[in-house]
Amino acid sequence: MFRTRALSSLQLLRGALFPCARPGLVHAQCPCARPGLVHALGGPARRYRVEQRSYWQALRRRLLGPPEPPYRRPCLVGTPVLRAVPADQVRGPEVQRLVHALVAALRRADAVGLSAPQLGVALRVLVLEVPERVLEAENARVREARDMVAVPLRVIVNPRIRVVDPRPVLLPEACHSLPGIAACVARHRAVEVTGLDEQGQPLRWTVSGWTARILQHEVDHLDGRLFIDLMDSRTFQNLRWQEALERASW
Numbered sequence: 001m002f003r004t005r006a007l008s009s010l011q012l013l014r015g016a017l018f019p020c021a022r023p024g025l026v027h028a029q030c031p032c033a034r035p036g037l038v039h040a041l042g043g044p045a046r047r048y049r050v051e052q053r054s055y056w057q058a059l060r061r062r063l064l065g066p067p068e069p070p071y072r073r074p075c076l077v078g079t080p081v082l083r084a085v086p087a088d089q090v091r092g093p094e095v096q097r098l099v100h101a102l103v104a105a106l107r108r109a110d111a112v113g114l115s116a117p118q119l120g121v122a123l124r125v126l127v128l129e130v131p132e133r134v135l136e137a138e139n140a141r142v143r144e145a146r147d148m149v150a151v152p153l154r155v156i157v158n159p160r161i162r163v164v165d166p167r168p169v170l171l172p173e174a175c176h177s178l179p180g181i182a183a184c185v186a187r188h189r190a191v192e193v194t195g196l197d198e199q200g201q202p203l204r205w206t207v208s209g210w211t212a213r214i215l216q217h218e219v220d221h222l223d224g225r226l227f228i229d230l231m232d233s234r235t236f237q238n239l240r241w242q243e244a245l246e247r248a249s250w
């Protein structure tokens with residue numbers, strides 16, 4: 001059932017001219033925002049958005065407004081918040097709400113790590129979890145090569161990383177904010193993280209192998225960095241290249 005919202009004629013007019021505008025919205029948080037983009041009537045941006053939404057999607061957006069962070073799913077590369085560098089010292093009730101949203105989105109996306117900026121929230125919070133079923137889905141050779149182990153859910157607020165073993169390990173990575181692509185990234189073999197847990201208690205955790213990779217990847221998100229910034233560009237690949245090739249030959 002839709003949550004209804006009274007709209008003044010001025011808001012309706014504004015909505016007609018600026019499809020993604022909403023009074024009071026910080027534009028950098030809008031998932032369809034593009035820096036410097038003018039949402040002019042009849043301009044290419046407007047045509048693009050109209051084509052992207054069905055009638056019901058457009059109606060829902062008109063009634064409910066644009067999605068507000070924390071989003072239910074990771075936002076995509078290009079969303080400005082992914083390049084933000086959040087401030088430190090996160091405390092208070094908003095963290096509990098954010099942690100709940102992060103854990104829900106992590107499990108919904110079947111991911112092993114997720115950071116607050118990926119849900120549109122510029123705060124230094126990450127979650128990490130490697131369930132047994134993720135390990136079971138990989139063959140033993142891959143598990144061994146990646147040094148993968150199961151990890152119960154960890155919530156880390158204001159993480160700080162210290163390198164314990166700087167030997168570089170080059171392995172493929174992917175990210176829910178860049179769906180369909182992967183590339184090899186060199187990561188430190190082992191790191192120690194310090195910060196706070198979800199209760200605000202200090203934590204110190206030393207990890208190696210695949211867990212250290214996930215942790216470094218998520219902390220990078222908190223510094224506005226994506227794995228494509230660090231990748232070996234010659235290993236960059238579209239994960240659907242075979243599918244596209246087969247479609248092209250039909």
Ligand SMILES: [Zn+2]
Pocket residue numbers: 174175176177217221
């Ligand atoms: Zn990521």
